[in-house]
Amino acid sequence: MLYTEYNNGTPAFCGKVRSRVTADRTDHTGAGKDHMIVVEIDFTSDEAIYLQLRNQIVMGIATARISEGEALPSVRQMADLIGVNMHTVNKAYTILKQEGILKPDRRRGTVVAAACDKAQAIEVIRNDLRPVLAEARCRSLTLDDLHALVDEVYAEYK
Secondary structure, three states: OEEEEOHHHOOOOOOEEEEEEEEEEEOOOOOEEEEEEEEEEEOOOOOOHHHHHHHHHHHHHHOOOOOOOOEOOOHHHHHHHHOOOHHHHHHHHHHHHHOOOEEEEOOOEEEEOOOOOHHHHHHHHHHHHHHHHHHHHHOOOOHHHHHHHHHHHHHOOO
16 A cells, blocks of 8 residues: 655645655565655755655664665655656665665565675765765864764664
8 A cells, every 4th residue: 555645735746745655565574564664855955866765765774664674665666656757766776775775685675684794884984974074174063073963963863
């Protein structure tokens, strides 16, 4: 069962949309269970839609709204749900697979991977941090400022 919920009644192609998908799937234990995946896409943002989708999935995993072993909607289902081209969703899923966050499963489609290789994770995060830390330095933030900020944001995912 798929349905979409719009903020303030605006259609998906005009501004922000809060989309929800409920799929009758089984989790990694094999028990039947409904899964709710919430994705928020801002069609007016300068950030590419595939990156917004990628980031929403990562945040869903980090906040335990999406569980390890849980199957995500198919590329076609997700594209229909949020009102974008299938290639956009495929690009987000491909990046997440390359990062080791998602993995293909022959029977269940794309699923959230078990804990990925720590060395690979460190390298990905290191590369992502470089421009962020360069900007922080340009804005005169100290190492203490950054540590406090990291602690604050990291606490949101406990």
